Amino acid sequence: MLKLNNKIFKLLLIYVIFSMVIISSAVYAKTLRIDLRGMGRSLDDVAGRELIIWKVDERILSSDQRQALVESLNDRPDDSLTYDKMKLKSNSEGFLDYDFDKGTYYARVLSSNSKIDIYPFSFVAKADDEQIIYPKGHHETPPGEVKLFKISSDEKPLQGAVFRLYRIVNGKEVLEKRDGLSEFVTDADGEIRIDNLLMGEYIFEEIEAPKGYRIKEKKTFFQINQSSTTNVRIVNYKENEGGKVFRKVSSKTKLPIEGVKFVITNRSSGYDKRIKKDGKDLVLTSDKDGYFKVDNLPFGTYYLFEIKPAAGYYPLSSEKSFQIDEFSLDKVLFIENEHIEIKKHKIKKRIPKTGDISLILMSALGLICSIMGAVLIKENK
Structure with a gap:
């Protein structure tokens, strides 16, 4: 009876171990298909192609993480990649099926002079994924x-x-x-x-x-x-050229002022000479954010003149000097304009007062004119 129990126990133990192996394979391994066949590819291009596949991470990496990984590995030779690797080959129909453990993988399809090149690619293996992997060929998605x-x-x-x-x-x-x-x-x-x-x-x-x-x-x-x-x-x-960035703003609100026009001069022998471009005066205009910029000027001192102010603002009372040097682009020069404020004066209506002297005088003059008129009429009769 004891021997029979031992046999039953051994059979049960074998069954449990076998079940664990089966369950482990089902949970931790996933059969995936890597299909090298693509639009326009012939079987000669994809049948019997050798692949080297590295398991690069036990985790399931995101698509962005995998993209960064592929780019970081693409220029490295095969023997410099120290991850666990396997060598596989596509079948006569150009695809392969393999049980991959859960994780993230990086793969290369070995080149062949007579066959198309296929980009290195990455993929993930996970229990709930029934994906088929289609690596891209160099000729199919022109970069x-x-x-x-x-x-x-x-x-x-x-x-x-x-x-x-x-x-x-x-x-x-x-x-x-x-x-x-x-x-x-x-x-x-x-x-x-x-x-x-x-x-x-x-x-x-x-x-x-x-x-x-x-x-x-x-x-x-x-x-x-x-x-x-x-x-x-x-x-x-x-080596002796630079530029300058300016910004036109309201002196009160510091908000940008658009559409203000400027010219730039350099001073020689006491005279201002306008900077020209293509034979014409270089005119700079502030944009909607108040910015404008001059570029490619030789090192030296220059002067900014406002030639068209913005509506509602006083023009600059004088020029603004600035320096062009190796570091002049590093700091913005702010140009402030004062807003014109129009004061409205209320006009009071004057109401004549009873007994006003002007009213009395006008009444007296009217009375005199009436008397003189009456006298003249009487004499004429």
């Missing part, structure tokens, strides 16, 4: 590109400016690299061209200006749209 044009204030292309490129991912700046390099240099035409950029917001950061020039704006933001070229134009100051 955007950017062309940077680097010029001087007189429109000459500038060679030798050095930039870094960042993509904004989940509010953070992620450095873009090409062939392991993170710096891009303008060529003889002042251009940098970078392709295969995903849609989104980017930053060009200038880290070194061409010889004889200074960096004007360190960071330039731009947007990449799918299948299009974005042109970015960046101007450099010469």
Whole structure:
């Protein structure tokens, strides 16, 4: 009887262990399909393709987190990735099914000279997900590109400016690299061209200006749209050039004043000479926020003259002097105007008083005229 009980106990134990394995597999592993077949792809392109897949996190990362992860790993060689990895191969129909443990994965489809390239991709495996993963091929969602044009204030292309490129991912700046390099240099035409950029917001950061020039704006933001070229134009100051930002406001309320016009002069031998652009006087106009700006002026002292004040405001009584130097763009110069206040005077109506002297005089004169008229009439008779 004891032996029989031992046998039953062993069978029950085996059953429990087997059940735990089955349940564990059902809970912690998920069969997912990675389908390399896409629109326009032939079986020759996708059948028998080798993949390397790394498990990069036990957690289920968000799409933004995965995008940032993919971008951070794309330029790293396979042997530098220290995550747990597996090598798989698509079947004769171009897909594979595999039981993935719960977590986040990063995958690369190995390149082949005779077959299409497929982007590295990430995916998650979780118990309630029946997803089929469709990696994107390079030819199916044409990425955007950017062309940077680097010029001087007189429109000459500038060679030798050095930039870094960042993509904004989940509010953070992620450095873009090409062939392991993170710096891009303008060529003889002042251009940098970078392709295969995903849609989104980017930053060009200038880290070194061409010889004889200074960096004007360190960071330039731009947007990449799918299948299009974005042109970015960046101007450099010469080493002895700068600019100034002004703001026109009410002296009382400090609110912006729009539409005020100005000219700028520099003084030579006691005379003011107006700054010109394209052969005409440079006229600056304050915008709806009161701002206006002058740029690309040689270092020195300049004078701002108001030539058209805003309606309802007194014009400036004199010119405003300002300095152009290496740091003149760092601080805004406020120009204040005084509002014209029109005082309204009430006119009191005068009501004659009884016994007023003027009324008495007028009555007396009327009486005299009447008597004289009567006398003249009597004499004529």
